[in-house]
Amino acid sequence: MSRQVQITFDAHDPRALSTFWRDVLGYVHPGPPGVVVPPGTDPLDAWEEFLEAMGVPQDARNTRSALEDPEGIGPRIFFEQVPEGKTAKNRVHLDVRAAPGLQGDDRMAALEAECSRLVALGAMRLQRYEPEPPLGFGHIVMADPEGNEFCLD
Numbered sequence: 001m002s003r004q005v006q007i008t009f010d011a012h013d014p015r016a017l018s019t020f021w022r023d024v025l026g027y028v029h030p031g032p033p034g035v036v037v038p039p040g041t042d043p044l045d046a047w048e049e050f051l052e053a054m055g056v057p058q059d060a061r062n063t064r065s066a067l068e069d070p071e072g073i074g075p076r077i078f079f080e081q082v083p084e085g086k087t088a089k090n091r092v093h094l095d096v097r098a099a100p101g102l103q104g105d106d107r108m109a110a111l112e113a114e115c116s117r118l119v120a121l122g123a124m125r126l127q128r129y130e131p132e133p134p135l136g137f138g139h140i141v142m143a144d145p146e147g148n149e150f151c152l153d
Contacts, residue, residue, distance in 0.1 A: 007077045011081055014063065014064050015044065017145060018065035023121050028070045029044055031046050064079060093148070115140050122145040123144055126140075
């Protein structure tokens, strides 16, 4: 029997980091339990109203956030607030598949275009690795706004 996977990020600002990854991956913030979020309404606004109605203090409202794949295929991603900052290189990281099926110059051009888009969202470019046949196809190492490394692959 297979299991479902949720990827969890420790975060200083769960709402901001989840918004960054939402825009990177094309995921969505789910609405609060039992709340129908009307089309065109930001689910994060619905969460604010929900938490207010539940009596959650203002300083406890940005302690967690979540994302879901709108197609229901990819894993759920959860962001939880922690007091400490990131202090070392990730032992696990995400590969964002931005150039599937492409090789050589076309692949690297697609990765560079996606890199530019993500830098505009708040990511930082760390290093580019050139293609090294037969097994190395080239990739770009980046970091999200809180310093978590990931690869454009």
